[in-house]
Amino acid sequence: MEKVRVMIIGNNDNRIFEIKNLLNDQEVAVVGFAKQMDNAYEKALGLKPQVVILQCDSGSEEFLELANRIYIKIPGCAIICVCSDVNVEMIEKAMLAGVRKVLGFPIDSATLYENIEQAYNVEKSRLLNTGTVVGAGMQSRVVTVFGAKGGVGKTTIAVNTAVVLAQKGNKVAVIDTDLQFGDVNIFFDIDTKDTIAELSQGRDAADIDAIKRLTALHYSGVSVLCAPKSPEYAEYVSAKNIETIINTMRPHFDYIIIDTTPLFNDATMVAIENSNLVLLVSGMDISTLRNTKTSLNILESLQQRDKTEVVINKISNGIISVKDIQRVLDLQVKNKISLDIKTALTCHNKGVPIVIDAPRTAIARELAQLADSIVNIIDSRVK
Ligand SMILES: Nc1ncnc2c1ncn2[C@@H]1O[C@H](COP(=O)(O)OP(=O)(O)OP(=O)(O)O)[C@@H](O)[C@H]1O
Numbered sequence: 001m002e003k004v005r006v007m008i009i010g011n012n013d014n015r016i017f018e019i020k021n022l023l024n025d026q027e028v029a030v031v032g033f034a035k036q037m038d039n040a041y042e043k044a045l046g047l048k049p050q051v052v053i054l055q056c057d058s059g060s061e062e063f064l065e066l067a068n069r070i071y072i073k074i075p076g077c078a079i080i081c082v083c084s085d086v087n088v089e090m091i092e093k094a095m096l097a098g099v100r101k102v103l104g105f106p107i108d109s110a111t112l113y114e115n116i117e118q119a120y121n122v123e124k125s126r127l128l129n130t131g132t133v134v135g136a137g138m139q140s141r142v143v144t145v146f147g148a149k150g151g152v153g154k155t156t157i158a159v160n161t162a163v164v165l166a167q168k169g170n171k172v173a174v175i176d177t178d179l180q181f182g183d184v185n186i187f188f189d190i191d192t193k194d195t196i197a198e199l200s201q202g203r204d205a206a207d208i209d210a211i212k213r214l215t216a217l218h219y220s221g222v223s224v225l226c227a228p229k230s231p232e233y234a235e236y237v238s239a240k241n242i243e244t245i246i247n248t249m250r251p252h253f254d255y256i257i258i259d260t261t262p263l264f265n266d267a268t269m270v271a272i273e274n275s276n277l278v279l280l281v282s283g284m285d286i287s288t289l290r291n292t293k294t295s296l297n298i299l300e301s302l303q304q305r306d307k308t309e310v311v312i313n314k315i316s317n318g319i320i321s322v323k324d325i326q327r328v329l330d331l332q333v334k335n336k337i338s339l340d341i342k343t344a345l346t347c348h349n350k351g352v353p354i355v356i357d358a359p360r361t362a363i364a365r366e367l368a369q370l371a372d373s374i375v376n377i378i379d380s381r382v383k
């Protein structure tokens with residue numbers, strides 16, 4: 001059985017952490033976290049959890065409003081409140097807001113899981129009986145392209161899959177979170193006027209009009225939010241800014257593709273946590289494979305493994321075969337892209353995405369297939 005997708009929302013970091021730990025050994029996938037004040041609703045809209053756990057201690061009006069908004073706008077998502085001061089009045093208000101269960105804290109792991117399963121099953125049968133289509137009107141999907149080694153092809157994959165998705169009529173944005181040496185602008189041949197650094201001043205990160213003003217529109221239709229012009233501006237962009245930008249953009253794009261730096265830093269972590277899908281790009285050499293294996297373990301311990309798909313790039317006939325990779329990584333490699341130095345490098349240097357400049361090459365077809373896989377994988381999880 002597929003794991004139930006759970007999102008935890010609350011204002012108390014310790015409590016959120018405790019709840020997450022209670023779920024560690026259970027059949028659930030914790031798909032994300034949010035503070036109640038920080039675009040929690042938009043984040044839930046994008047992550048499409050099947051159960052939201054609201055950690056709310058005083059049963060505040062804001063929490064109940066949030067619960068009600070999720071109940072009305074996100075069918076298929078059951079809400080459970082976990083609070084340390086449960087009382088009859090609070091339970092009544094919560095039920096009116098659409099909360100399915102109110103649980104007292106502390107709680108044990110088995111009871112929490114039992115309630116998650118019950119809430120999930122009741123919500124599922126409610127949907128089946130009312131014929132509601134889950135996912136209708138909630139189209140924003142966030143994909144982080146990560147790889148634990150420089151030069152494995154993260155940016156090539158982010159840029160080209162974004163273009164293919166745009167060519168299919170989707171509204172697509174690329175965010176470059178490689179804050180020091182991001183080069184998405186070079187792959188698109190975009191003159192970097194405004195960047196994520198300018199956007200992170202003041203309150204612009206939460207303002208969709210400011211975001212639209214500061215993103216560049218590539219002729220393929222992809223909106224591009226470039227990395228800072230110079231490494232010293234990286235410090236102006238916090239992980240919090242990136243999270244706000246993602247959540248502000250969610251309702252306005254079908255797909256948001258996030259390019260990253262080859263480090264598990266705050267920017268990468270926030271991108272991964274806020275994504276529906278993570279593409280972990282690997283090469284075929286032994287060092288990259290070792291880093292990929294380590295990254296998979298880290299993603300597992302951060303409960304982000306379920307949303308991760310491995311992509312093997314630059315495939316060529318060498319000492320290490322795809323079969324060897326599958327054995328080392330202990331998984332089936334479904335996403336493969338061949339080595340084609342001439343095409344990739346020419347397009348890189350020209351600033352024209354491969355799928356536009358050389359659409360008939362095998363590498364372009366494989367990149368297009370990867371874009372199709374992104375759609376299929378995310379769709380299968382949403383339904
Ligand atoms: N399948 C491929 N075949 C041949 N060359 C490729 C392939 N994919 C990417 N490249 C080339 O490899 C180089 C590195 O690619 P890219 O910049 O996309 O990697 P990256 O992981 O984003 O690097 P960084 O960690 O520096 O950001 C580029 O010159 C690119 O054109």
Ligand SMILES: [Mg+2]
Nearest residue numbers: 154155178183
């Ligand atoms: Mg890159």
